[in-house]
Amino acid sequence: MGTFTMDADWLSYCANPSKPEFVLPPGSVDAHCHVFGPGDQFPYAPERKYTPCDAGRDELFALRDLLGFDKNVVVQATCHGSDNSAMLDVLRSSGDRARGVASIRPDFSSDQLDEMHEAGVRAVRFNYVRRLVDPKPDAYYHQIVERIAPLGWHVVLYFEAADLAERWNFFTSLDSLVVIDHMGRPDVTKPVDGPDFELFLRLLREHENFWSKVTCPERLTVTGPPGYDDVVPFARKVIEEFPDRVLWGTDWPHPNLKSHMPDDGKLVDFIPRIATTEALQHQLLVDNPTRLYWKES
Ligand code: 0GY
Numbered sequence: 544m545g546t547f548t549m550d551a552d553w554l555s556y557c558a559n560p561s562k563p564e565f566v567l568p569p570g571s572v573d574a575h576c577h578v579f580g581p582g583d584q585f586p587y588a589p590e591r592k593y594t595p596c597d598a599g600r601d602e603l604f605a606l607r608d609l610l611g612f613d614k615n616v617v618v619q620a621t622c623h624g625s626d627n628s629a630m631l632d633v634l635r636s637s638g639d640r641a642r643g644v645a646s647i648r649p650d651f652s653s654d655q656l657d658e659m660h661e662a663g664v665r666a667v668r669f670n671y672v673r674r675l676v677d678p679k680p681d682a683y684y685h686q687i688v689e690r691i692a693p694l695g696w697h698v699v700l701y702f703e704a705a706d707l708a709e710r711w712n713f714f715t716s717l718d719s720l721v722v723i724d725h726m727g728r729p730d731v732t733k734p735v736d737g738p739d740f741e742l743f744l745r746l747l748r749e750h751e752n753f754w755s756k757v758t759c760p761e762r763l764t765v766t767g768p769p770g771y772d773d774v775v776p777f778a779r780k781v782i783e784e785f786p787d788r789v790l791w792g793t794d795w796p797h798p799n800l801k802s803h804m805p806d807d808g809k810l811v812d813f814i815p816r817i818a819t820t821e822a823l824q825h826q827l828l829v830d831n832p833t834r835l836y837w838k839e840s
Pocket of ligand 1: 724
């Protein structure tokens with residue numbers, strides 16, 4: 544077990560986030576966040592592509608309470624590889640207020656998967672972003688799909704907009720529920736009704752098992768904070784067309800941001816700009832994530 548030095552250009556999460564003006568409805572779920580380490584307790588993976596600042600469960604729970612969320616869905620971060628210990632520790636410490644999205648390998652035993660399920664894991668993530676992981680062939684993911692089928696887990700996909708056409712056949716062959724991270728990372732300098740984003744919308748229109756996270760304005764924006772105005776039409780479009788298949792999350796502690804680090808309170812204040820009615824907000828923040836992650840199993 545060693546000590547780790549974060550990357551020289553790493554931006555740490557906002558140390559003193561503001562209390563949001565937007566009051567989250569009771570039962571709201573932060574459906575996309577991570578923990579990093581702490582590295583001396585949960586070492587970072589040798590094959591990682593970045594070394595972050597530590598950002599552990601106590602900080603995550605404090606943020607949850609400050610922002611007014613009731614629950615978290617913790618997505619295994621690539622800096623921990625397929626060692627899910629830090630994420631599982633959050634789930635086990637949460638008093639049933641956290642669920643997990645794991646990163647697994649086909650050689651995980653059934654006992655290991657059962658234990659993860661017991662702790663609150665409900666999905667696996669397939670990551671196609673090359674700056675985060677080395678690509679794997681479809682056959683590798685097919686093996687994982689077979690492993691998780693008996694548990695009823697779903698699949699979370701993280702890919703760049705340009706990957707969608709190339710991976711279309713594999714993605715649409717998945718018959719589990721599938722959640723796409725960050726709206727498939729659209730290029731928000733392009734028109735919302737242009738061919739690239741239309742392909743993404745078509746995926747959701749033609750495949751009712753596909754959901755989308757309407758997350759990460761801070762990651763997708765080109766015009767920048769505080770308004771993230773360029774991201775608004777994209778997120779609004781997805782929420783209004785698929786109100787019962789969208790999720791929202793902070794993405795705390797915001798890995799690999801280079802331009803700025805958001806104040807998480809201000810990120811919450813972004814929500815009413817993209818979910819513009821109380822009914823849409825309730826679906827996005829409460830009904831959808833609760834149905835997906837806290838259903839009886
Ligand atoms: C995100 C985005 C990123 C990183 C990860 O697991 C990860 O390392 O997801 C990224 O760098 O775009 O969803 O947090």
